[in-house]
Amino acid sequence: MESVKNDDNAGGVPEISISAPTRSGYKIVSVADFGARAEEGYCNGSAFQNAIDYCKQERSSELVVPSGVYRFYNGNHPKFEEMHDFQFDGGNSEFIFSTAEVFFIIRNCVRTIFKNFTVDWDWESGQLASIGLIREVASDRTYFDLHFPEYAQAPGDMNLRTLNAMNPLTLSAGCELGREFNENHFRSVSRQDPNTFRIALSNPEDFRFLNPGQAYIVRHYIYDANAFELKSNQHLQIERITVYSAPGHAFVASGDQRHWALRHCRIVKRPGTTRCISVTADGCHISNSLGYFRIENCDFSYNGDDCLNIHDNSVQGFKRIDDRTVSLNRVLAWRNPFALGDEIEFRNEDLSPAGIKERIAGVEWNKEHNSCTLTFEKPIPAEVSECAILFNRRYDSGNYIVRNNFFHHNRARGILLHSGNGLVENNHFFMNQGSAIQIECGSESRWSEGFGVSNLRIRNNLIDSCDVNHWNMAVIYMGVYLAKGRTQYAIFDRVWIENNTIINCPQQAVYASSCRRVYIRNNAILNSNVGRLKSHADGDENGVLHREYYQGSLMASHCNEVRIENNRRLSTVATTEDHIYIDYETSTNVNLLHNIGFN
Template identity: 90%
Template sequence: MERVKDDDTAVSMSEISINVPTWSGYKRVSVADFGARSEEGYCNGKAFQNAIDYCKRERSSELVVPSGIYRFYNGNHPRFEGMLDFQFDGGGSEFIFSTVKVFFTIKNCVRTIFKNFTVDWDWKSGQLASIGQVREVASDITYFDLHFPEYAQVPDDLNIRTLNAMNPLTLSAGCELGREFHANHFRNISRQDLNTFRIALSNPEDFRFLNPGQTYIVRHFIYDANAFELKSNQHLQIEHVTIYSAPGHAFMASGDQRHWALRHCRIVKRPGTTRCISVTADGSHITNSLGYFMIENCDFSYNGDDCLNIHDNSVQGFERIDDRTISLIRVLAWRNPFALGDEIEFRNEDLSPVGITGRIAGVEWNKAYNSCTLTFEKPIPAEVSERAILFNRRYDSGNYIVRNNFFHHNRARGILLHSGNGLVENNHFFMNQGSAIQIECGSESRWSEGFGVSNLHIRNNLIDSCDVNHWNMAVIYMGVYLVKGRTQYAIFDRVWIENNTIINCPQQTVYASSCRRVYIRNNAILNSNAGRLKSYADGDENGVLHREYYQGSLMASHCNEVWVENNRRLSTVATTEDHIYIDYATSTNVNLLNNIGFN
């Protein structure tokens, strides 16, 4: 084992270089030459794959698609693997999928471009989500009737996975103090009429919030199949691609994925439909990767989860087998991809450094029990607690630019950031159910994500009407989740929140904690704290466990070296709070300078 030092050196944010394909001679191939046809009922999987394989074998420069609508059946979907100096031009075509399997796999490719096409799920083969409306609630809340207005007759086998609150007027995700719940709360489901189900509840006391007229996004798929899986590519560019829907994430990036970009991509509901969702999970989910990416001029909307989620996975707790071997539980090979040679850093329960790292010499998985055994090259010092949190330092999904995007009308957060060295600028956030920007790190039984965030610039963004459900009590939220609660350790360091315009948030504009060297300045705050105060009677399904922890319009706690300056707050409606609140019991060296409009 080696001892490590805490590095507080600032890293400047620069443009990310992505290399384009290099061609000595240009060779273009068409999928039509391999039998691809824009024809109803015809499966294009074999034709497309034959064309792709030919391009790889012959080192073709470009594969083109004549404009049309191409369908894929039986899980025979395009797979691009090991492509070098290659471009795929969809020619404005649409690709329609009807099998729950990744639509496009792009793996181990170098200097490639994918552009100019649209992908969609075939909703005739099964809806990804439906609008559901509460018609009747039993007086003793033992059941409620859920009506599905889109159907002439709801299928008997409709898979009700989650119910996510939506605004019945705008039919978009979220409504004030809206609640979410899952099928595990149901005792049984029975048909009442052609498009209404009666749902019996296991714990009626937990559902006092139900009322006739409440409307929900009822998801039938969640994390089932992604539109794009991007694995271990270098210098990849995806441009002018539209995703109308998919039964999972739109873009999933992982592995040795680095130096890549999404530009002018859209995740939107198909026009002319009554769909209540685009993709059923995240717009872009980046995990256990090597970072260095850009997302620019994109439109992500109506996602079933976050528009953008950037994180690497940790795990907390282990059992010593001997001085070099430990056993881990609640781990999955895809979520915690431990491998030979990976460097593991041990952290204390409060996320502070132990000062110890070790290199993996052996990994043995027991997938049946979601556990694995790690053997290290050198002994683990006895001082390392079995409650320690493990960071796999092979991965760092940081170093990113998120610029000029529109993130809106999605079920969860606009951007969820667990990685640092980032620039988030000139984006528009609108009607996101959760925080517009959530900066987070933590470990618990459900999930453990993030290694901390340092060197992050959030500037020149417009944040309008976010945190619709009062999800995390602030439209820009910075905090940890740990078994023992907030930590004094500054897991967030060197964060600039500057020159943003924040409009119409139900609770706080900014909450900052477990941080140091944070600069909140030159922001315009209009109509903050304009929603009803959340109380214990409203429950904690949206993650707010202690309402009393959140006070004021802007708040800092568990922090050191924070500057709040030159911010202006303006209110034209009644608000519940109007001041800056500093928890001085947990904070030091907080500077408040030249702020206007706060009491």
């Protein structure tokens, strides 16, 4: 076995400093001066917007809100655009919304602070999700009866968008080997009694897992409207904001967004309610941005998707029109924002560099067919495959610090990382349905995300009872998704996983692949591999195909220069696996040193 250099130089996590507003004079304005009222049935949209526009015109330093509960109707929601050196203080007020449009838009602002308020959806106007219980399942699986215990009479017109398995005791997302399915599987829905619907299934043979007594989070909204859309802001600070619910993501950052922070923010269920969800999608979704952000001392929970998702979007496959022009399918302007002057890097099907970078000279969108035509400044060499993957190098959502946060009880991953130059430390992950930390890159028909991850430190985190559904094989998972499977190309480079405590994971603690210079060391692993092994009969909807390929508590494959040392494993219950497994057919230069408790 070759020696792996014990490299402690992570290249340095960049300094991420965020400038406060600069003020030559201090002028405070109140929304009350423009007619805002904390009254039931009164729409505050115009009053708030008039106050915002006045502050922009008069260069006011601060807009304040007298404490109260303010309602917004008919999509008349606040928009902060091109504000400079400005602060919005919500005065610990609540803002309630009942229209599925963005709650707050913050766009093209410079040196601004938003703080001290709560936002929520009006659940009296329609629940975002409901608890559903399986009461009866036909012996031939042609139908099942779904009961909604929260209602006196369940609405007949509510959308049953997805059913996500939940623990019937804790009423939180995920349960061992739990399954998910959506309305595409339904042949018909009919009411049986005021709170129960009979759902006929299109493919009964796929639903052998259904049994009376199972509980589900039934989402009626998914990606319908976000609480905060943050676009192309610089030096933005969001502090002490609570999101009780929204019919989409809580925070979305994109565009020329850079140097910004979330501090002491919460995404939690409203106390005193029977709600089974907070926001119906991600807690914080960062996409096609310029990075340099901090997320610190936040609490993200009960999300309908990932707590935190950091990525930029790629696209695979093109068709040549001429030597400088290509057409792309399965692209959307918001997801793949190609623009004049953007530098596009062409990657091979295995994510390795093709050695070609060209700038865009023209873009033409066909939104009806989800396609576009790109014209480049120079010809694209004929040897570049039409199956190539395109990275838009205008964007890089990397350079971040994620520290001292609590990520828990959500439907998917704690953190999904597709970008590098990051520090993830001192966070607590608890009962996330998927991996606590998933490091990923890939391209397929549904998703094409990530340009690779380099220079990442994951340290001093507590990971407890995650991967609840046996979602992705490991609570810290590093891998690609590609049409041809795993790649030998090291799209992940210089990653440190150290001094973490991992407790009670049903499968592997750590899986690393398609990587080089990865250091897994000084971690405490307690009761890993405590769930029963999944079989083909359990299905693969929520995770990786060919689970029989995965062995051990720690595993590495398709890798080079990996060092696994000074990790300690302890089991107090029966486990299915208890060793470190290296796939030496796909891996080279792996060192195992001074690990304790592994066979």
